[in-house]
Amino acid sequence: MRKPLIAGNWKMNNTKLDAELFMVDFKPLVRTHKKTEIVLCVPYTCLEKVKKLCKGTKIKVGAQNVSWADKGAFTGEISADMLKELGAEYVIIGHSERRQYFGETDVTVNKRTVQALDNSLKPIVCVGETGDERAADRTEAVLKTQLAGAFEGFSEEALREVVIAYEPIWAIGTGQTATPEQANATIKFIRKTLAKMFTRPTANKVRILYGGSMNGGNVAELMDMSDIDGGLVGGASLKPEEFASMATYNA
Numbered sequence: 001m002r003k004p005l006i007a008g009n010w011k012m013n014n015t016k017l018d019a020e021l022f023m024v025d026f027k028p029l030v031r032t033h034k035k036t037e038i039v040l041c042v043p044y045t046c047l048e049k050v051k052k053l054c055k056g057t058k059i060k061v062g063a064q065n066v067s068w069a070d071k072g073a074f075t076g077e078i079s080a081d082m083l084k085e086l087g088a089e090y091v092i093i094g095h096s097e098r099r100q101y102f103g104e105t106d107v108t109v110n111k112r113t114v115q116a117l118d119n120s121l122k123p124i125v126c127v128g129e130t131g132d133e134r135a136a137d138r139t140e141a142v143l144k145t146q147l148a149g150a151f152e153g154f155s156e157e158a159l160r161e162v163v164i165a166y167e168p169i170w171a172i173g174t175g176q177t178a179t180p181e182q183a184n185a186t187i188k189f190i191r192k193t194l195a196k197m198f199t200r201p202t203a204n205k206v207r208i209l210y211g212g213s214m215n216g217g218n219v220a221e222l223m224d225m226s227d228i229d230g231g232l233v234g235g236a237s238l239k240p241e242e243f244a245s246m247a248t249y250n251a
């Protein structure tokens, strides 16, 4: 059984004060919910604050990137130790915005994911194709390359600790969601690829989320699909009532 996981990706939104106001509204709405694992991936600056505000709940906090190095001359980076000190349990790695604007590659995604696992942070590794790649029927080839790069050298045990987020880039922040059938078929392909790279039992254990304009209106139909184990939610995770309704879609 793969436990459903709904993760919010706040991106570069919310100061500490905004985060506090969010939590005042959000926390009571999800307090007793146990069926879904709920994670808030927040900016570094409010990690500690949000972690404290989650005390007494099952909500977990995560970051949006982690360095591949332990420490040293890496200006602007943040280490796994630093994130853990602030209370992070999860970390998003290789988000398409990191790949597009900050030169993230499959090689750096691999290194960051190894570092996260070595330090007991749970990685949420993002993959996905652009609109042009889908139109050119290249989705599967692109995903195969991303998966092979991200998990090169991984053991079965390591892969089982990873969460994958399938985020078609054309669906991120556009309001254009993949249909449940489209998302499920692609996630099935990801699982099939993992089964070939590792084994079928391991592939069946890995949680694979969908991300891209997921919201309160489409969460249930996406989550109903056989292979979609959760969501990585951007815009809608900034709205406490809507995100709470998503996190408790199976209440």
Ligand code: PGA
Binding pocket: 009, 167, 171, 172, 173, 174, 175, 211, 212, 213, 214, 232, 233, 234, 235, 236
């Ligand atoms: P969105 O973002 O829900 O706003 O489309 C998802 C993401 O980028 O993780």
